[in-house]
Amino acid sequence: MSKIFRLDASIRQEGSVTRALADTIERTVAEELADADVVRRDLGVTPLDGSVWPAAVSAGPVPEGERTSEQVAAAGIAAELADQLEGADALIFAVPLYNFGVSQHFKTWLDVVTTDPRFAPGTQPLAGRPAFLVTARGGGYGAGTPREGWDHATGWMRRMLEDVWGLDLDVIEAELTLADVNPAMADLRDLAKRQLEEAHDAARETARSVTLRLRATV
Template structure:
């Protein structure tokens, strides 16, 4: 049996582009494989307690016998999150751009995972594992746009997922997602719909490539 770990960081349940594109990706993978288990971690709907990271981080420098109950509990959370990643064959991260930066819920999750010994600096626990980053931006941030250089999230996420964790990462990006509800972006609505359709197509195509890889490895 193959397994997928999926993380969602959108604070929206309905109308979320990252959730919708990740749904397409997940469904295509599941459809193309015989048996698939999907483990979900929705940090957008159920955020991690922001104090867990600091407690777990300091616990790592505290002798085991001297750890407080709070430290032991924080390390247990970290281990649970790490277990979900280690056990999966494919990883999906659906994380939108918020306020020009990284979702605080995703950042907290990543920080907490990093306190598990399996994710210590220099570790190769996830090296080479296939993964997808599905991200979305309300406006346009490409070269020549007024917001060029204002996306401070995608580069960071690629850095920590590709370079720090060593994942074999495929990035699916969608822009102009607020065009339908923003009068000033009315002239961009056709382009926005086309970009969204392209993202769903990219998700289906990427799913095929990863299912072929999983079949070869089976």
């Protein structure tokens, strides 16, 4: 049985583009692999407390028997997160752009994970595993747009997931997602609709390619 890890970071339960695209990936995998088991971590619903990371960091050099109760709890959370990742055959990260940067919930989660010894600097326990990074941006950030270079999240997430962790990463992106609710973007609504349709098409296509790989390993 293939195991899929799915992380959602959107604070929206309804109308979230990243959740919808991740649903398309998950649904496609489920259709192709009837026995796939999906493990979920919803940071939008249940974010990690910001105090976990410093407690987990401080626990690192302290012998287990000498740790405070806060350090023991934080190290336990880090181990649980690392277990979820290490047990997955493929991974989905659905993380929107917030205020031109990475979601604080996702950043906190990743910081805590890296305190587990399995994810210490120089280690790559997930190297080569297929993964999806799903992201959405309310405006346009492409070359030649007024906000070219303002997306400070996607590059960082790719660096961490692709380069640091060594995942075989496919990136599914949607832009102009606020066109329907922002009167100033009314002229971009048709373009936004086409881009979203293309993003769902890309999600289905890449999901199918990953399921072929998973079939070959079971």
